[in-house]
Amino acid sequence: MNAFLMCFSAGGCFLLGFLLFFHPLKQNTVANRWLALFVLIMGTAFLGIYFGSNVLSSLEFLLPPCLYLSTLYFVEPLRVFKKKDGLHFVPFLLCLGLQMMWLPENGDLMTASLFEVGNFIFFTRDLLPFQFLVYIILSYRALNLHQKNLKLITAAPKEIDLDWLRYFLLILSVISVFWINDAVFGFSFLLKVMPVIYTSSVFFLAYFSIRQNAVFAFNKTDLKEISDLLEQLLTDERQKTERLNDKEFAVFSEKLNQLMVGDRVFLNNELSLPGLASQLGLSIHDTSYLINRLTGSNFYTFINQSRVEEAKKQLIAGRMENLNMVGIAFASGFNSKTAFNTAFKKYTGCSPTAYVKQQKSN
Known part of the structure; x- marks a missing residue:
């Protein structure tokens, strides 16, 4: 029965991975393809349990970086793969290289003993769930920053706050707990329910992943400005850089007041920072600076207070x-x-x- 559930879970992962890679709505394309790779590798891990084989077990070292990079591509518009991103794949490459040298004479590297702590013996494979848990935490941090940044560009962040991904990570956290128990502690009750938990988790992962919306539904020019704004705020959170001189600030403050009081643009429930910037005749970054300097708040607070x-x-x-x-x-x-x-x-x-x-x- 357990073997059947593992096989069934693998099939669910392969189907979900296919749907994410060829997302029918063509949204969040790069992020979804990293997520698809993560889900597909998870499917191969379930197959390994079903066949009792660890030949492809080194692929599991790809799970954490694929999940993390997927999260980064969801939260960062126009993100490009950086050289430092390659560092996340060092554990996989190291394991793969050692596996190729180790396998002919000694069998599977993943079953090699590393060290002992009390009554527990740590094997190479026992490193995986802990690495996985660390990357889940890193992904949560990226999501929290994303939710904070959304208030700079929209007054209705709920539609694009990636809550579905937060639930996705929560489910993966549950999986990691059972994985750590399987690798290290071996509590019998948790081992018995583990196949059911894994299978159920696959369905919940599928449910939450297909609920996603386009995170930044703006044109490429606006996305580039938003990306520059968010990147600068990482090092200059309070926007201390003077982007408008006193004369420009006075002129655009009056124009903003006219839009808010006279034209009542805040009544448009689809109003965003790029939309307001277009009506002001300013860049997105300058508009954010104008609001912050004028009110001491972000776009979300400025619009919703009105x-x-x-x-x-x-x-x-x-x-x-x-x-x-x-x-x-x-x-x-x-x-x-x-x-x-x-x-x-x-x-x-x-x-x-x-x-x-x-x-x-x-």
């Missing part, structure tokens, strides 16, 4: 008689009730419903 103020006006004016709460949300520029409730509570300290009750009591 939307919350608009929602407060509509709630006080009794628009609830003609519009429900979802209608108020969309009329104020939000693209979902969840985003509306989250922003409203953040900037007022209470929910929209509680706010209406407070105003009536006053």
Whole structure:
């Protein structure tokens, strides 16, 4: 039964890997191909368990870097493969080279004993789950930075915040726990349920991976500017570099005020930093700098505060008689009730419903 589940899991991985590599929507192409390679290698690992063979086990050292590079390509627009990225593949190349020298006389390198700690004997293969866990943590860090950066360019990050990838990594974390137990501790209960956990995990991985949206749905020119903005902020978080002189700052501050107060552009629920930059006649980076210098906040806060103020006006004016709460949300520029409730509570300290009750009591 366990062998059957491993074989079944391998088949699921190969199917998912094929779908990710030839993604029908052609979005996040490079990231999905790295992710496809990760899933395909995971499938070969399951096959190795099924056939009881470790011939391809050195391929498993490719799992951590493929996962990490996939994450980086999801969160960094226009990323290119760098020389230092090749360092992530050193463990695989080292293992492959040693395997080729070791195999003829000594059998599989992965079963070679490394050292002993108490009653535990560590083999070469025992290094894999720990390497895997480290790279999952690195991927989580990249995702957290991504969520922070999204607030610089959009007022509705929920659509592209890669939460599905966060769940994907969470499932892989569970797999790593069972993997470490299998490699080192050998708790019998965990070993018994491990095949079921692995098989279930494959289906959950497939579910979350197909829910993805295009992360940065902008043209290449805008993507290049966004990429430059995010790269600079890694070393200059507060945007200390003066990008507009005092005269330019005064002119564009007035123009921004006209767009926000006169044209009420914040009511457009698809408004993004590139869109606002286009209306101002500024670069994306300069627009981000303008907002930060003018308000001390990022694009997300700047736009959503205006939307919350608009929602407060509509709630006080009794628009609830003609519009429900979802209608108020969309009329104020939000693209979902969840985003509306989250922003409203953040900037007022209470929910929209509680706010209406407070105003009536006053």
